[in-house]
Amino acid sequence: MTRKKYSDEFKQQIVKEAIETGNMSLVARQHEIAKSMVAKWVKQYKNPPVQKNNKKKAIDNSYYKELETENDKLKKLLGEKDLEIAILKDLLKNTNPPIEDKVSIANKWISRGYKAVLVLKIVGLSRSTYYYRISRTGLTKRVGGGRPCPGYSLDKANNRISDEQIKEWLTELIADEGYAYGYLKLTYALKRNFRLIINKKKVYRLCKELEILRPQRKFKPSFPRKIAKNRVITGSNQLWEMDVKYGYIAGENRFFFLLSLIDVADRNIIDYHLGLSCTAEDAVRVVQSALLKRQLYQGGNKPVIRSDNGPQFISHVFDKACEELGIEHERIPFKTPNKNAHIEAFHRLLEDECFSRYEFAAYAEVYEVVAQYINRYNKQRLHSSIGYVPPEEFYKYLRNGEKVLKITV
Known part of the structure; x- marks a missing residue:
């Protein structure tokens, strides 16, 4: 029996889910790995191992740290001298500059990000005089912090x-x-x-x-858009559809995202991403995981992936990954969700049978409920479009040649 080797990217994803949900057991069960392994990865993430160095290296590091500190001090002194020279040049333009000119010069350098205490010291102004004058002349620019974006x-x-x-x-x-x-x-x-x-x-x-x-918008993308075309599907792993579904966590006043990938032939949700954000990198991970589950990662006929025109799917990251994996990615025309009908239908079921039945209090609850629903959908829920059997059972029929399929999408 060969031992599994998990990539650093996979470990980071598991740690992220464990921290977001606060439930390592749930994450371990979802990904079919040991809870102890999840705990180990989380511990390594929170407490990265310290490399043991010999005494000489410790002394060298200490010596270099002192040199670095001394170098920073010298850079700071040099910067202050350069600033002093530049300000004095401004002051020397007038033989005996009035206070208004000094205030204007000081404000010029302070607005560029230099410390007010240092600039006022070089110019020869007290802080009270400077702030009193600029409040009268209106040189200050008030910048409010503003409220955070609600999302x-x-x-x-x-x-x-x-x-x-x-x-x-x-x-x-x-x-x-x-x-x-x-x-x-x-x-x-x-x-x-x-x-x-x-x-x-x-x-x-x-x-x-x-x-x-x-x-x-003058920039021309290096990956031209391929429009989805009508296809005749006769078996699994010929056409996969992807889409993103948004949900709301009432208890935390924020959204969560579910990116699902469905096989058009057998209606299985092969893989999905559930999280508080959804990026092109997450979409790539879902595709890679689905290829591994269907044993198509290396060699074999790769499926066509069909999606809408969401930000995750029009990105260079996703198109480049599809090209490297040898997958054809096509996007449906705008305002034609019927071309992505199978994943849209699944998300409608998810809304009716799952999301609408809960008022989620926390993301951990979302993680558990959605994982349970997708597992039940694949293994237990009877699907009318495939002869009233669960998707996983129908996939086995197709794989063993017990069912014949021909659909146009």
């Missing part, structure tokens, strides 16, 4: 719409009717098309995060 906006029906969903709508708009819109017109398009209550500043921020502000 959602409301629509006119008072529903909370997550920022990730808004980003997906923005991506759809610029690829369709709003291809020439700036952030201001995109704001009005969101209000008009999705009845969203949102201001132009937030739309600008989201566009900036997506890198779709107009001056930046």
Whole structure:
């Protein structure tokens, strides 16, 4: 029996889930590994091992640390001298500069990030004089801290719409009717098309995060978009669909994300990502894990992966990973969710049979409930589209040639 070797990336993902849920047993059961191993990885993450050095190395490290400290002091002194020379040059432009000029010069260097105490000492001004003068002349610029971003906006029906969903709508708009819109017109398009209550500043921020502000859209992607085409499916591992579902944790006032991957033929949820965030890297991990579970990682005919145009799937990270794995990635046309119907149907079931039945108090509860539901869906829930048998059972029938399948998607 060969021992399993787990990658550092897999260990980091397990540690992340264990810390987020606060339940190592649950995470261990979900990934079919020993709880002691999860505990060991978490301990290593919190207390990284200290390398034992010999006495000479310890002395060398101490010596170099002293040199580094001394070097920092010299750099600081040199920087202060350079600053003093620059300020004195400004002061020497006038033979006997008045207080107003001194205040202006001091404010110039303080606004560049230099310490006020040091600048005022070089200029020859007291702090009280400086602050009194700038309060009268209005040279100060007050910057408020502002409230933290809530991560959602409301629509006119008072529903909370997550920022990730808004980003997906923005991506759809610029690829369709709003291809020439700036952030201001995109704001009005969101209000008009999705009845969203949102201001132009937030739309600008989201566009900036997506890198779709107009001056930046001249960049040509190195991975051109492949439009999903009609396919005839006759067995498992020919076409997989992916999508992201958003949920809400009432007790913590934040969203969680479920990225699921379904086999169109046998309707199994082969793998999924559940977390408080969902990135392109998470989508790549789901694909890699699904290939391993279906024993397709090395060699064999790889499936086609179909997705919508969410931020996770249009990223260079995801497209590059698909290219390296030898997988064809196609994206459905905008406003055609029926081309991704199987994963959309699963997420509708998830909403009706799971999410709508709970008011989640904490992320740990979400993790447990969703994991149990997906396990029951795969192994126990009767599926009408595949002859009223569970997806895992139907997958075995297809693999053994006991069932014949032909569907057009």
